[in-house]
Amino acid sequence: MATYLSLSEEDRRRMLDTIGIASERDLYRDVPEDLYLNEAPNLPSGKSEMEVLKQMKGFAAKNRVFSTVLRGAGAYRHYIPQIVSEVIGKETFLTAYTPYQAEISQGILQSIFEYQTMICELTGMTVANASVYDGATAAAEAAAMCRDRKRSKVLVSELAHPDVLAVMKTYAWAAGCELVLVPAKDGKTDAEALKELVDEKTAGVLVQQPNFYGMIEDAEVLGEIAHEAGAKYIMSVNPIAAAVLKTPADCGADIVVGEGQPLGMPLSWGGPYLGFMATGKDLMRKLPGRIVGETVDSEGRRAFVLTLQAREQHIKREKAGSNICSNEALCAMAAAVYCAAMGPQGIQNAANSSAAKAHYLAEKLEEIGYKKAYTGEFFHEFVTEAPKGAKAALEALKKADILGGLALDENHILWCATEMVSKEELDGAVAVLKEV
Amino acid sequence: MELIFEKSRPGRSHAYLPACDVPAYPFAKEVLREEAPGLPEVSENDVARHYSALERRAFGVNNGFYPLGSCTMKYNPKVNEVTAALEGFTDVHPLQDPETVPGSLEVLNLTKQYLCEITGMEGMTLQPAAGAHGELTGMMLIKRYHELRGEGDKRVKVIVPDSSHGTNPATGTMNGLQVVSIPSTADGCVDLDALRAAVGEDTAGLMLTNPNTLGIFDKNITEITKIIHEAGGLCYYDGANLNAVMGVVRPGDMGFDCIHLNLHKTFSTPHGGGGPGAGAVGCKAFLANYLPVDGSSAICEIPAESIGKVRSFQGNFLVVVRALTYLLSLGKEGVPASAKTAVLNANYLKALLADTYEMANPGLCMHEFVMTMEKEHKECGVSALDIAKGLLDEGMHAPTIYFPLIVHEALMAEPTETESPETIEAAAEIFKKVYHAAIEDPEAAHHWPAKAAISRPDEVLAARKPKLRWAKEEA
Numbered sequence: 001m002a003t004y005l006s007l008s009e010e011d012r013r014r015m016l017d018t019i020g021i022a023s024e025r026d027l028y029r030d031v032p033e034d035l036y037l038n039e040a041p042n043l044p045s046g047k048s049e050m051e052v053l054k055q056m057k058g059f060a061a062k063n064r065v066f067s068t069v070l071r072g073a074g075a076y077r078h079y080i081p082q083i084v085s086e087v088i089g090k091e092t093f094l095t096a097y098t099p100y101q102a103e104i105s106q107g108i109l110q111s112i113f114e115y116q117t118m119i120c121e122l123t124g125m126t127v128a129n130a131s132v133y134d135g136a137t138a139a140a141e142a143a144a145m146c147r148d149r150k151r152s153k154v155l156v157s158e159l160a161h162p163d164v165l166a167v168m169k170t171y172a173w174a175a176g177c178e179l180v181l182v183p184a185k186d187g188k189t190d191a192e193a194l195k196e197l198v199d200e201k202t203a204g205v206l207v208q209q210p211n212f213y214g215m216i217e218d219a220e221v222l223g224e225i226a227h228e229a230g231a232k233y234i235m236s237v238n239p240i241a242a243a244v245l246k247t248p249a250d251c252g253a254d255i256v257v258g259e260g261q262p263l264g265m266p267l268s269w270g271g272p273y274l275g276f277m278a279t280g281k282d283l284m285r286k287l288p289g290r291i292v293g294e295t296v297d298s299e300g301r302r303a304f305v306l307t308l309q310a311r312e313q314h315i316k317r318e319k320a321g322s323n324i325c326s327n328e329a330l331c332a333m334a335a336a337v338y339c340a341a342m343g344p345q346g347i348q349n350a351a352n353s354s355a356a357k358a359h360y361l362a363e364k365l366e367e368i369g370y371k372k373a374y375t376g377e378f379f380h381e382f383v384t385e386a387p388k389g390a391k392a393a394l395e396a397l398k399k400a401d402i403l404g405g406l407a408l409d410e411n412h413i414l415w416c417a418t419e420m421v422s423k424e425e426l427d428g429a430v431a432v433l434k435e436v
Numbered sequence: 437m438e439l440i441f442e443k444s445r446p447g448r449s450h451a452y453l454p455a456c457d458v459p460a461y462p463f464a465k466e467v468l469r470e471e472a473p474g475l476p477e478v479s480e481n482d483v484a485r486h487y488s489a490l491e492r493r494a495f496g497v498n499n500g501f502y503p504l505g506s507c508t509m510k511y512n513p514k515v516n517e518v519t520a521a522l523e524g525f526t527d528v529h530p531l532q533d534p535e536t537v538p539g540s541l542e543v544l545n546l547t548k549q550y551l552c553e554i555t556g557m558e559g560m561t562l563q564p565a566a567g568a569h570g571e572l573t574g575m576m577l578i579k580r581y582h583e584l585r586g587e588g589d590k591r592v593k594v595i596v597p598d599s600s601h602g603t604n605p606a607t608g609t610m611n612g613l614q615v616v617s618i619p620s621t622a623d624g625c626v627d628l629d630a631l632r633a634a635v636g637e638d639t640a641g642l643m644l645t646n647p648n649t650l651g652i653f654d655k656n657i658t659e660i661t662k663i664i665h666e667a668g669g670l671c672y673y674d675g676a677n678l679n680a681v682m683g684v685v686r687p688g689d690m691g692f693d694c695i696h697l698n699l700h701k702t703f704s705t706p707h708g709g710g711g712p713g714a715g716a717v718g719c720k721a722f723l724a725n726y727l728p729v730d731g732s733s734a735i736c737e738i739p740a741e742s743i744g745k746v747r748s749f750q751g752n753f754l755v756v757v758r759a760l761t762y763l764l765s766l767g768k769e770g771v772p773a774s775a776k777t778a779v780l781n782a783n784y785l786k787a788l789l790a791d792t793y794e795m796a797n798p799g800l801c802m803h804e805f806v807m808t809m810e811k812e813h814k815e816c817g818v819s820a821l822d823i824a825k826g827l828l829d830e831g832m833h834a835p836t837i838y839f840p841l842i843v844h845e846a847l848m849a850e851p852t853e854t855e856s857p858e859t860i861e862a863a864a865e866i867f868k869k870v871y872h873a874a875i876e877d878p879e880a881a882h883h884w885p886a887k888a889a890i891s892r893p894d895e896v897l898a899a900r901k902p903k904l905r906w907a908k909e910e911a
Binding site for chain 2: 002003004005006007011012014015016018019020021024026027028029030031032035036037040041042043044045046047049052053055056057058059060061062063064065066069071073074075077079081083085086087088089090091092093094095096097098099100101102103104105106107108110111112113114116117118120121122124126127128130131133134135136137144161162163164165166167169170171173174175176216242243244245246247250259266267268269270271272273284290291292293294295296297298299301302303304305307308309310312313314315316317318319320322323324325326327328329330331333336337339340341342343344345346347348349350352353355356357358359360377398403406419422423426
């Protein structure tokens, strides 16, 4: 077995002597006899590194990795520069704890400060936190930020990601607060329905941009409706799309959240991912999680620290707005390295190329009878009908080593294209579907 | 040190993507942003050097002894990183059909099975992304239980000892529960009389860490859980300190109904400068139907009894891969051996320090122990903070300071099992050296550290005039 321990029997004996006890059982003298396990747990025997690696490789090999991916729906296969994994694999970044001791953690603190700045740049906002678990919990935390004694209800577009809706629902249920879905019309959030639903009890309105169907929402109009009723406006955005679309700040957002996975994180069957959150100065003290600020040290040198900690659970206990402690720091670093390596032009290229390929695919699919379900601007995802049924279409693609779009029901598919898919692959996928 | 933004020069970049091979799509102007985001424009060499410089200004478990109490900073095995980087795990879409991801499902199921065995639980979810997230999920199970029995409106109070982690009371509030803080005995254990006085028909449950935050195993544990159960409440086990007892005693046998585990503490996955972690939540069979479902809501229905989802998709899957790699390595022999060695190492360090530092609780401890500088602080002004900063100059990380709140001027040390006796002996010498130097010259101690990248930062300035992002105009 591989235990990572470095004590010999002689060491143990010597240490027990120093402590002044006879055996290791004495270390557990407060554990009642009837609770103490005298037998090893029912697990397999420990294995050597060689055996473990073989077993884990066996599990990985059973998973199917598709050469072409036309599925997004909240998780996107973008190109990740090799330097990203190289940097976040650095031993010290990997094995450090939360930077409590600022003097020996300047590297981590500065990297978070830079990440916060990048999120501000992508969203147009003025303040960002150091990250939360994922886009869905970021949305749930944003809803909690909006609530006060007078306003406790939160409205959310039903075209936010299903997991965002589910997680917001769970959090709202736990807190005893109301969550109401705003219906959709023609593939977009129904502005008229939103007008009907907002009232003096509405704390916030959340809209996803682009929405779950890939459509570009009339985000400004929806924000105005929220503000007219005195509610806060939350936008959940795709960060790659945010590099080219009108900024949430320009759309009137009070809080911006999103799933940061497209910024340099592999698909990884769902995680670790990255929840980002940004807001303005007025809501800054309600932002959950760690925040890094710049200050000076006693000699006047630039220094970074965890700041505004009076918001957090370790100080405020039951009066804290959130219980978050650990976050997704290393994923935030991946996002920062991605942004720095790609640069503004590189990310815009990824965004524009994804959009161009999605529009090309939509056009080619339309030619073989896969009609778009909705008209209007979309980004890099869109819904089509599946004339021969979604299942048959996706099965045929699977045989050709293509992960097709996501079946929304028996006859509709949500497609996605990124810069990773070549024209040749898109044409190939369409050729396969033509034969279904 | 310069920020990456300050190294930026217009037009500098590296080509990572090929030219687009389909016609560009002309978006309507009104949906586009006016200016490109102000991200750095740097060469790859700039990025590489920048992060290498940042790495030199950070401190990880690989750099030295890291006795950060309550955080279980054990060695992070290299093979775990290799398995978590396998393409079959990293390049799999979370919404792939289950038949295309049998390997991932096996990883989940095996991990759940092993963790159930170690904790004495019967149901498990790996969806929560961190310890606090696990607490939230676990308390949701308890809330759901009372709700489905028609007692949701009545059972509105959660009991939390004053020695607990801050996440416990904050979790209660997020669950819409009133937090009842009960005093602890001097050794951080539950005051049974205070507990009996606090329980009633309004008790939803208790949140408890055992061993507690003073590193003491509460020997009354079965009596404690019995008091809660007799009042109709349920017991939640905060698994932050499981490293002391894994394979030695099980929360399920202590009478707990649900638990969370920090895979990034007990099961050796790296902390990454603050995350990602994973907060597995286990429960007894009668709560299992309330657990979150593994799949995404995009492809699965949520059963009516389930609390729903707490995170998108399947949680921090690659963290689970690392934890399983570790569990397979340790096996049935290594799990209890690690716990016992963690406790042995903590007691050894404590014994070596006991004649210099005042212990909050003399005698034996579990995997961690708390020292107090209360007397020295009163007598000559040397604080726990001064000691912590002095240790940084000696090439080790500081213990956790000012926690638990019930001990004044607290220094909480957790050496973990992966340190050799020589490392612990050397650390003890450093602790003593720093102590004596501080007592000899308290004024100098207030200015420690002297050898770090910066001296003590002005935290008051940071909070009063928050500067939370870089901006061009200020540069």
